[in-house]
Amino acid sequence: MKDNKRVVIELQDVRRNFKVGSEVVHALRGISFKIYEGEFVTIMGTSGSGKSTLLNQLGCLDTPTSGEYYLDGTPVRKMKRSERAVLRNRKIGFVFQNYNLLPKTTAVENVELPLMYNTKYNAKQRREAAVKALQAVGLGERLEHKSNQMSGGQMQRVAIARALVNDPAVILADEATGNLDTRTSFEMLVLFQRLHKEGRTIIFVTHNPEIAQYSSRNIMLRDGKIREDQINENIQSAAEALAALPAPQDD
Amino acid sequence: MSFANLIRVAIMAILNNKIRTLLSMLGIIIGVAAVIIMMSIGQGSKMSIRQELSKMGTNLIIIRPGADMHGGVRQDPSAMQTLKVADYESIKNEAKLIRNVSPEVTSSGQVIYGANNTTTTVYGETPEYLDVKLWTLEDGDCFTPEDIKKSAKVCLVGRTIVEELFGDKNADCIGKTIRFKSIPLRIIGVLKSKGFNNWGMDQDNVIIAPYTTVMKRIAAQNYLSTINVSALSEEQSDACIDELKTILSRNHKIKEGMPEDFTIRSQQEMMETMSTTMDTITIILVVAAAFSLLVAGIGIMNIMLVSVTERTKEIGLRMSVGARGRDISRQFLVEAIMISLTGGLLGVIVGIGGATAASSMGLPCSVPLWSVVLSFTVCALIGLIFGFIPARKAARMDPIEAIRYE
Ligand SMILES: Nc1ncnc2c1ncn2[C@@H]1O[C@H](COP(=O)(O)OP(=O)(O)OP(=O)(O)O)[C@@H](O)[C@H]1O
Ligand SMILES: [Mg+2]
Numbered sequence: 001m002k003d004n005k006r007v008v009i010e011l012q013d014v015r016r017n018f019k020v021g022s023e024v025v026h027a028l029r030g031i032s033f034k035i036y037e038g039e040f041v042t043i044m045g046t047s048g049s050g051k052s053t054l055l056n057q058l059g060c061l062d063t064p065t066s067g068e069y070y071l072d073g074t075p076v077r078k079m080k081r082s083e084r085a086v087l088r089n090r091k092i093g094f095v096f097q098n099y100n101l102l103p104k105t106t107a108v109e110n111v112e113l114p115l116m117y118n119t120k121y122n123a124k125q126r127r128e129a130a131v132k133a134l135q136a137v138g139l140g141e142r143l144e145h146k147s148n149q150m151s152g153g154q155m156q157r158v159a160i161a162r163a164l165v166n167d168p169a170v171i172l173a174d175e176a177t178g179n180l181d182t183r184t185s186f187e188m189l190v191l192f193q194r195l196h197k198e199g200r201t202i203i204f205v206t207h208n209p210e211i212a213q214y215s216s217r218n219i220m221l222r223d224g225k226i227r228e229d230q231i232n233e234n235i236q237s238a239a240e241a242l243a244a245l246p247a248p249q250d251d
Numbered sequence: 252m253s254f255a256n257l258i259r260v261a262i263m264a265i266l267n268n269k270i271r272t273l274l275s276m277l278g279i280i281i282g283v284a285a286v287i288i289m290m291s292i293g294q295g296s297k298m299s300i301r302q303e304l305s306k307m308g309t310n311l312i313i314i315r316p317g318a319d320m321h322g323g324v325r326q327d328p329s330a331m332q333t334l335k336v337a338d339y340e341s342i343k344n345e346a347k348l349i350r351n352v353s354p355e356v357t358s359s360g361q362v363i364y365g366a367n368n369t370t371t372t373v374y375g376e377t378p379e380y381l382d383v384k385l386w387t388l389e390d391g392d393c394f395t396p397e398d399i400k401k402s403a404k405v406c407l408v409g410r411t412i413v414e415e416l417f418g419d420k421n422a423d424c425i426g427k428t429i430r431f432k433s434i435p436l437r438i439i440g441v442l443k444s445k446g447f448n449n450w451g452m453d454q455d456n457v458i459i460a461p462y463t464t465v466m467k468r469i470a471a472q473n474y475l476s477t478i479n480v481s482a483l484s485e486e487q488s489d490a491c492i493d494e495l496k497t498i499l500s501r502n503h504k505i506k507e508g509m510p511e512d513f514t515i516r517s518q519q520e521m522m523e524t525m526s527t528t529m530d531t532i533t534i535i536l537v538v539a540a541a542f543s544l545l546v547a548g549i550g551i552m553n554i555m556l557v558s559v560t561e562r563t564k565e566i567g568l569r570m571s572v573g574a575r576g577r578d579i580s581r582q583f584l585v586e587a588i589m590i591s592l593t594g595g596l597l598g599v600i601v602g603i604g605g606a607t608a609a610s611s612m613g614l615p616c617s618v619p620l621w622s623v624v625l626s627f628t629v630c631a632l633i634g635l636i637f638g639f640i641p642a643r644k645a646a647r648m649d650p651i652e653a654i655r656y657e
Contacts, residue, residue, distance in 0.1 A: 056651055059571070061571060061650050061651050062651060081575070081576060082575040082576060082577070085570065085573050085574060085575040085576075085578075086573065086575065088571065088572065088573045089572065089573020090573070094571050094572065096654070100564065100567075100568045100654065102565060102568070104267060105263075113568075113569070113572055114572040114573055116252050116253075116256055117252055117569075117572065117573040117574050117575075117578055118573070119253065162572070166573075
């Protein structure tokens with residue numbers, strides 16, 4: 001069924017060890033999987049199971065101790081720091097739990113940030129791309145709002161727009177709904193599902209088991225290994241779930 | 252990141268921390284202003300000393316008793332009595348490259364007229380002295396060779412003497428008799444005012460009398476303190492010095508290779524000595540001021556290190572969206588250079604303002620253009636050098652840890 005799809009991410013027996021004093025912590029103990037273009041993958045697992053470590057590998061922020069990682073066909077393990085930076089700039093969009101917007105900076109400037117490090121864009125193209133990305137997350141009316149004038153949900157939308165602006169091969173989210181209330185979390189899920197429908201590849205790390213129903217595939221980690229890797233044949237609609245939520249109460 | 256964006260990001264970062272940045276700039280501002288003011292005073296003094304000296308005649312040659320005082324070795328008092336009237340007469344009769352010559356004997360002390368008195372110096376000279384030292388007579392006449400022969404008790408006075416003794420510097424004093432060390436001297440002429448010289452000395456506080464009068468009646472000495480000569484022209488002053496040396500060596504029976512017991516200096520040489528002395532003083536002052544720039548640079552490094560730590564999270568974010576180490580280090584370098592250059596610009600403004608204020612207060616001041624250029628270059632270098640360590644610290648951060656930093 002996936003044979004005709006492009007492989008965006010391929011891990012081959014990836015291991016990551018950390019030396020802590022005289023001991024070695026095995027955070028990842030041989031992870032192998034392929035993620036295809038257009039998949040919406042949730043990665044779950046208990047605290048300390050290695051989710052963030054895995055995401056750092058996928059995001060080229062870190063390199064495996066052993067094993068191979070191919071991002072969009074490019075082998076990452078032997079790359080230099082600066083090469084990985086360029087790769088992140090062109091192929092990856094990050095969404096963090098605590099948004100990580102630049103303080104005292106407008107939404108559109110925040111979204112432009114990744115393109116600042118891409119000399120192929122001039123100021124005009126940068127601005128156009130940023131406006132387009134903000135419109136895609138429903139913030140077309142708030143381009144000039146500063147980061148400290150926005151709600152958490154709005155800030156996370158700006159962060160998602162920033163992750164979209166470079167048209168990445170994959171969007172990586174670490175607990176992207178972790179700081180938001182239920183309603184806003186569902187709004188984010190609606191947004192992620194829409195991006196999924198538009199053909200984006202998304203990897204979403206979360207503690208919340210409910211979220212797995214809204215993704216197309218779920219990977220469970222335990223002790224740095226894959227315990228379960230399941231395709232979700234019956235994807236729930238986050239939009240319906242949001243509509244079914246009790247209306248916000250004013251008290 | 253493009254250069255324009257680097258500048259924009261740096262300006263934003265500076266504006267986000269106005270007070271702190273201004274405080275760390277203060278060191279640069281003060282340092283640059285100090286350097287510029289020092290250089291201006293140095294340059295200004297040099298120029299005005301040159302002017303002063305050339306007003307005294309650029310072809311002036313001064314002969315003094317005693318060997319050249321290089322090294323400051325103390326000399327026997329008898330060594331200071333080597334110039335005699337005979338030397339003056341030999342020069343007057345034999346030297347061909349001189350225009351004028353005047354022997355000089357001086358004596359300092361109190362001069363009295365009626366109830367008024369003041370302290371001054373009497374210069375014993377010949378009438379040629381007025382030409383050699385570029386004095387002009389405003390009133391009356393100069394003494395004559397006849398007066399010299401007779402050691403006449405006559406004198407010329409400067410305007411300050413007139414003012415001190417007669418209450419008004421324009422008072423008519425010709426024909427009045429004043430007393431210097433109890434010797435009565437009749438005023439026969441008044442010198443045109445020369446004002447203060449560069450060392451703050453009042454040049455009009457002067458009495459000029461026949462040298463024979465000062466030598467015999469006042470100082471009671473048989474030697475000269477100086478012989479002032481004016482060369483035929485400035486160009487011939489070196490040849491003239493050689494000629495004078497030959498005459499004096501012969502008179503003093505000094506053979507080839509023996510140390511001379513007199514010193515001949517041309518105005519030209521004195522100007523150069525002055526210039527180099529002023530240069531040395533200027534360099535010392537500028538170096539002192541430059542040290543304050545060094546301290547200011549350390550201040551900037553400190554503030555940049557704080558800034559890097561504070562913005563760890565921002566650095567992590569920039570790295571995760573694709574900034575390379577060198578993008579980050581450039582960002583902080585540009586910021587450091589901007590701070591020091593802005594400080595430099597303000598420093599130049601303050602410095603020029605200070606120099607202008609100083610010159611309006613009477614200090615000789617002239618801002619050399621190159622001091623401004625130099626200040627800017629030094630500021631850019633300070634930013635580069637002292638921004639380097641913070642920039643490198645930022646560039647070497649691990650993005651994973653940086654972005655988690657709280
Ligand atoms: N830089 C590091 N140095 C040493 N050990 C580390 C480092 N990073 C992660 N680890 C260890 O690796 C293991 C996996 O950590 P990781 O952060 O990936 O867990 P996680 O699944 O993201 O947990 P959580 O759900 O709490 O975020 C843990 O035991 C952790 O202590
Ligand atoms: Mg984690």
